Amino acid sequence: MESEQTLRELICELGRRMYDKNLVSATDGNLSVKLDEDRYLITPSGVSKGFMQPDDIVVANGAGQKVSGSGKVSSEFFTHLACYEERPEIHAVVHAHPPKAVGCTLAGYPLTEYLLPEVVFAVGGIPVTDYATPGTIEGAGVIRALIRECDAVLLDRHGAVTIGLSVLDAYYKMEKIEHAAETIITACTLGTPKSLTDAQFERILVAREAYGAVGKLYPNSSFRADA
Numbered sequence: 001m002e003s004e005q006t007l008r009e010l011i012c013e014l015g016r017r018m019y020d021k022n023l024v025s026a027t028d029g030n031l032s033v034k035l036d037e038d039r040y041l042i043t044p045s046g047v048s049k050g051f052m053q054p055d056d057i058v059v060a061n062g063a064g065q066k067v068s069g070s071g072k073v074s075s076e077f078f079t080h081l082a083c084y085e086e087r088p089e090i091h092a093v094v095h096a097h098p099p100k101a102v103g104c105t106l107a108g109y110p111l112t113e114y115l116l117p118e119v120v121f122a123v124g125g126i127p128v129t130d131y132a133t134p135g136t137i138e139g140a141g142v143i144r145a146l147i148r149e150c151d152a153v154l155l156d157r158h159g160a161v162t163i164g165l166s167v168l169d170a171y172y173k174m175e176k177i178e179h180a181a182e183t184i185i186t187a188c189t190l191g192t193p194k195s196l197t198d199a200q201f202e203r204i205l206v207a208r209e210a211y212g213a214v215g216k217l218y219p220n221s222s223f224r225a226d227a
């Protein structure tokens with residue numbers, strides 16, 4: 001694993017990318033990395049993810065309390081802790097407000113369909129949690145069941161959470177969610193997107209295994225092209 005300083009720099013770089021790519025606005029979003037059994041790097045509350053410095057990143061424990069750092073622990077950290085508790089193998093959690101993907105939750109449009117092979121390869125279908133008040137402990141409650149089963153979820157009317165073996169892995173999944181939503185919305189303006197067939201889906205699973213892809217795929221799809 002990288003040094004703590006390298007991880008701090010990486011979190012800042014990925015925060016800048018989230019901000020530049022419009023995955024967050026103002027001071028939204030947060031990133032965390034597990035350092036050891038009871039220490040996590042977490043982005044501070046109330047600071048734009050586009051303008052963070054390595055020293056701004058706070059260290060917190062598994063109870064959600066600050067261990068060191070001058071900033072305040074992100075109010076969404078309890079949602080991150082729920083992810084670490086449910087998936088002990090992961091090392092990072094990313095939360096953002098990708099507008100097109102969140103727009104799909106507002107419109108009730110499902111991203112659980114198997115539409116784009118590379119998204120299926122990386123994250124499978126992308127389910128939506130029940131509604132929770134942003135910035136409260138409610139977020140930890142609604143995410144548990146779904147994050148146990150997959151690496152990328154949408155929070156109803158709020159944002160998205162992705163997890164990974166590294167912070168880069170989790171960040172890439174976040175980019176993929178928004179890119180998928182943009183592609184699907186484009187398809188919807190032109191017609192009705194068609195799902196992958198069962199056979200196409202099965203071949204992606206085989207390729208995934210051969211590649212040694214990590215992470216869980218959300219398996220459900222409510223209606224399939226050839227179902």
Ligand SMILES: [Zn+2]
Pocket residue numbers: 028029076095096097134135158159
């Ligand atoms: Zn949020």
